[in-house]
Amino acid sequence: MKGLTCLSATLLGSLLVSAPGYADPQSDQDEIRTFFQKRFPKVELAGFADGAYAINENARSQWLEIEEFPPYEDAVDEGQEYFETPFANGKSYADCFPNGGIGIKQDYPKFDTDSGEVITIEYAINQCRTSNGEEALPYGQGELAYVSAYMASTSRDNIINVIIPDDERALAAYDAGKRMFYERKGQLNMACATCHISIAGSQLRAEITSPALGHTTHFPAFRFAWDDIGTLQKRYAGCNTQVRAKPFALQSEQYRNLEYFHTYMANGLPLNGPGSRK
Amino acid sequence: MAKTTYSAFLVLLAASVIMTGCSDSGMDTATENPATAQHDEAVDLDTLITDAESSLAEADNLGFAWSVTAPLLEEAHTAAKAGNEEQAIALFQEVKHQSMLAIEQAHYAEKHWQLLIPK
DSSP, X not given: OHHHHHHHHHHHHHHHHTTTOOOOHXXXXXXXXXXXXXXXXXXXXXXXXXXXXXXXXXXHHHHHHHHHSOTTHHHHXXXXXXXXXXXXXXXXXXXXXXXXXXXXXGGOSXXXXXXXXXXXXXXXXXXXXXXXXXXXXXSSBTHHHHHHXXXXXXXXXXXXXXXXXXXXXXXXXXXXXXXXXXXXXTTTTBOHHIXXXXXXXXXXXXXXXXXXXXXXXXXXXXXXXXXXXXXXXXXXXXXXXXXXXXXXXXXXXXXXXXXXXXXXXXXXXXXXXXXXXX | OHHHHXXXXXXXXXXXXXXXXXXXXXXXXXXXXXXXXXXXXXXXXXXXXXXXHHHHHHHHHTTOOBTTHHXXXXXXXXXXXXXXXXXXXXXXXXXXXXXXXXXXHHHHHHHXXXXXSOX
């Protein structure tokens, strides 16, 4: 009888632990992969790192030609210069990151158990600056995006390995990001998932909607629409605006959580940023 | 005679289709021209401004404000300052209307956000 009571208590306990309805990230990842592998059976898992260019041959051949003379090369060189230039206090970006900041982008976003928040690589770059007495840089494009692009270039071909620690706050952040991905917003009443899951691979005006799986591998990206390198969150804000939803501030908690979910879905895919995109 | 009856039937059918179409509003009402708003009752501009601004603030707090609404609010204030009351009222009403729809959208998302998850 005592054993039965203990079993009941354990079962009740496990129900209570899962009561907030948090997602199971591994199941989410499996579901999304299964979905896309069924929809695009000819694309290998790693191939999803190429975005829309993995699913459309014409677009792919144009993109491969563009990549022969990458439009982001100057930005990467500039980013390297910024990265290697010491701050006024003599320290540099290399002092803020593991392995001197080289080949580490695959581990971002990270959940910081001290602060209880998601840290993207761009957020960490600005944290590095302010902790060394430098001004934070504007997010989205310019110097910060170039530094991030350089760091991404040193991480090419590394396998994305975003970790969700055993911490309820991390799971809550992941869950908030997931929810944001699926919520319909804006005057057009569309979610991220509308274009990048439900109708992924379809023609939307002149564009092919890319699969959500693998989106995060190639950012910061040179987009011809921007004529410059820009960050993933700049793209989030652009997507929100396109459906006439008020975008959140770049590196806001909302967008960092979204990036956490979005990148976790791409775990196991190779990083191939910076990339070029229409 | 049969032909006349048939024609009358077609006219009635067409009329009912048009009437049904006109009465089907839903979310599309957001795109209605604010200038067509009815002003049969006297509108207290100050109250309307408070309502419009508080509705937009609520939508914003929920994270569901529309990008097109704040510029309309600005336009409405400009019209009010210029003394163009009729235009200002129409614009503040549209701000309120869009914000109410955004709030409704947030409440809908609260219950149904999982619908787009692939199964």
